[in-house]
Amino acid sequence: MSASVEFRRTTVPEIRARKGGTPIVCLTCYHAHTARLLDKYVDLLLVGDSLGMVMHGMETTLGVTLDMMILHAKAVMRGASRALVVVDMPFGSYEESPEIAFRNAARVMQETGCTAVKVEGGARTAATIKYLTERGIPVMAHIGLTPQMVQITGGFKTKGRDPSEWPALEEDAKAIADAGAFAVVLEGMAEPLASRITHSIPIPTIGIGASPECDGQILVMEDMLGLNPKPPRFVREYAHLGGEIEEAVKAYAADVKSRAFPGRENIYPMKKGSSGG
Numbered sequence: 001m002s003a004s005v006e007f008r009r010t011t012v013p014e015i016r017a018r019k020g021g022t023p024i025v026c027l028t029c030y031h032a033h034t035a036r037l038l039d040k041y042v043d044l045l046l047v048g049d050s051l052g053m054v055m056h057g058m059e060t061t062l063g064v065t066l067d068m069m070i071l072h073a074k075a076v077m078r079g080a081s082r083a084l085v086v087v088d089m090p091f092g093s094y095e096e097s098p099e100i101a102f103r104n105a106a107r108v109m110q111e112t113g114c115t116a117v118k119v120e121g122g123a124r125t126a127a128t129i130k131y132l133t134e135r136g137i138p139v140m141a142h143i144g145l146t147p148q149m150v151q152i153t154g155g156f157k158t159k160g161r162d163p164s165e166w167p168a169l170e171e172d173a174k175a176i177a178d179a180g181a182f183a184v185v186l187e188g189m190a191e192p193l194a195s196r197i198t199h200s201i202p203i204p205t206i207g208i209g210a211s212p213e214c215d216g217q218i219l220v221m222e223d224m225l226g227l228n229p230k231p232p233r234f235v236r237e238y239a240h241l242g243g244e245i246e247e248a249v250k251a252y253a254a255d256v257k258s259r260a261f262p263g264r265e266n267i268y269p270m271k272k273g274s275s276g277g
């Protein structure tokens with residue numbers, strides 16, 4: 001290539017280099033307006049498959065399709081110009097073989113312009129992570145509570161609270177780091193284990209219900225804004241938009257019924273000098 005290319009978005013090596021440094025700020029995001037608002041303050045936006053539950057009211061993430069991920073990722077890419085955008089590979093799009101995972105992940109990158117994808121699973125996903133990264137697809141891994149396994153585990157269950165679970169989870173972390181993942185989400189994991197993993201692998205850990213020691217933190221945006229009526233324990237609500245939206249809609253309904261809305265400032269008068277028909 002003759003011309004040099006300037007990346008204006010945060011890059012994978014920049015995120016990777018934050019290991020042990022200033023914590024990496026991450027949030028999920030599913031649409032353009034919010035992407036534009038978050039872009040100034042976050043390093044990484046995840047178009048997570050949690051959008052199936054948050055945006056579409058599904059009970060689990062299992063019904064989310066590649067087309068749904070691509071649709072929302074395109075919207076986020078239009079809104080954000082600075083943050084690194086990672087897109088979740090949905091259930092059924094990467095588990096069968098590394099080749100199928102490559103084809104689907106390449107489609108996600110080509111159609112959305114995102115920088116990286118995320119896959120769930122530790123040691124069992126390592127071969128796929130290696131295959132993708134060796135072929136130009138940066139991968140963020142996701143271990144601990146992995147929502148796509150919910151039908152096997154029988155619920156969204158925290159991992160590592162019993163020390164007998166530690167060796168397998170530590171092996172997962174090592175396997176995905178060795179395979180070339182540039183970062184890993186640690187979800188729903190006992191704090192001492194999340195801290196131990198963070199200090200034992202060379203790639204950034206991004207915690208959600210994990211540990212303040214992680215190299216970064218992520219939350220589902222709607223949870224931290226107070227839109228989830230039953231947020232998990234690990235959520236801190238920075239706003240209470242659920243209540244505010246309800247109050248706003250209540251006021252609007254009252255104004256419509258009393259004809260207080262629309263007001264003079266909300267209607268279009270005729271041009272000066274013309275009379276209405």
Ligand code: KIV
Nearest residue numbers: 028048049050185208
């Ligand atoms: O889909 C999602 O929102 C996620 C986060 C919980 C990390 O994977």
